[in-house]
Amino acid sequence: MKFDTVIIGGGLAGLTAGCILLRAGQKVAAVTKGLSLNEAPRNRFVALGGVYLPGDSVLPGGEWRKNRLLRVYTKNLGKTPLEAENFILSTGKFFSRGLIATMSEIKEPLFNCELDYDTDRGKWCVSEFFERQPFENFGVRTDGQGRVFVNGRVAENLYAAGEILAGEIDIEQSAAQLCRNLI
């Protein structure tokens, strides 16, 4: 199935971006594992004509031509890929498994995007529980246009938005900012 933009992770960031792109006339699909806590963004996304795929997850890898992501496959759709001009990765951080932490390293499980995080395990947390914890700032690294890095190179059409980003971020703003590059 062909779309202008495919959103991987239909939470607040992904659906905010989705709604902006739909209003700009794009054909957009959002693949969502679990549910976003608030139904309003989903309802808005669907009302604007977005294709919402609940309870499904994108399989790791996808098909690439050089630095361009051509299509991704999902658990439910089987042989039918989702093809798009652009992809937005908005799978969130640790709870939603946008990032996976093991005892020794942190990984982005779908495309192995490069991350900004302290490789010194001892520096992931601070002992004061109510302080902002360093791991909260860990996330994917992006270029000036919001694109992620895979295998040391910028992925031409794979963008990141929301919680999965490194640093302190504003979820909706990160989505809105990104859309300026996609419209």
Next chain:
Amino acid sequence: MQELDLSANDFELCLKCNLCTTVCPMLAVNPHYPGPKQAGPDGERYRLKDPEFYDLTLKYCLNCKRCEVACPSDVRVGDIIQSARLSFARSSAPLRDHLLADTDFVGKLATPFAPVVNSVLGWEPVRKVLDSVFAVDRRRVFPSYARERFSSWFRRTARPMQEAFSRKVAYFHGCYVEYNYPQLGKDLVKLANAAGYGVELLEDERCCGVAMLSNGFSDKARKSAQTNIAAIRKALSGGAEAVLTTGSTCTLTMREEYANVLGMDVSDIVDGIQLATKWLYERLEEGTVALNFRSPLKPLKLAYHSACHMVKLGWSIFSTEMLRKIPGVELTVLDPKCCGIAGTFGFKKENYDYSQKIGQPLFDEILSAAPDIVVTDCETCKWQIEMSTGLSVQNPVSILAQAVSE
């Protein structure tokens, strides 16, 4: 620890986030039901320690699987509840549940006398008796029985023509097509033929077993499953490219519950069991099949209802994309809400009111969309929506078969 896969349906992965609780249609109307988290992964910890902890209110679970769609941690909440009902419920089932569950037995009995059975089941005095003696709600409209079973029609009329096709698919018709609504099977044959495929039936076919599972008869369900699995395996190794289905629940039961609830191995056939609309969409995308549609006489206003098990399979998009290919179709995709019938659940007197209450928001949405026809992949959704809205409800395969030019 999570890699160790400790329990049958991954109850230990539950993080107690309660997202499942927020989407449960039964919990929204029935305060006696503890909800999917409590009934599923939470209760399982206790039941495993002592079966005395089995909670009788688990009978209220519709097995709609919305909890599983919502779960961010891949806990098979619905399968846990379904399995618990099969292994821990100890009270014996009433005769009514045996009759509702044994669709093959009742179907074989009813079809030879279809006209009589249909009118008798419509009589008010008979319904009152069913209601008071068997606790089948008198307000529930029964699906009517067909005079001729689908498989008899197929052997008598369609089979010789199938030899002309070099490519072939097998068709798992299910009890509803066999005993109640052969037209859907005829439509499937027409559509597959139009796509250049011959159709064959399985060597032996039983009910997929969903009604037996939800009424607590796991031994019977296992027997049906064994027969079906063997027949599907034989068809797939005998040259059928796929075993097509037209009902979303049979599909889900065979693809997922045979493994997750009955513990049977279907790994070698699971990819071969395909809903007809999905299979057809894939063939069209590949370019191995072309379909020509008749030019429309007048616009057709359709409203598509995503059955709960279609949502679980994640396949509604294949049915809606296929419908959109028909010229002149104006399609509204309804918000995926549960219709409330849940197979045999809504027939039972004690459940009827819950059933209608759950479905009401969907009925309201359908009535305000005012379509010519409501389209859904589930047969029991069809009964419920037809009874509750008065509109005609059809399977996407029937709509496609009517639009395709031969």
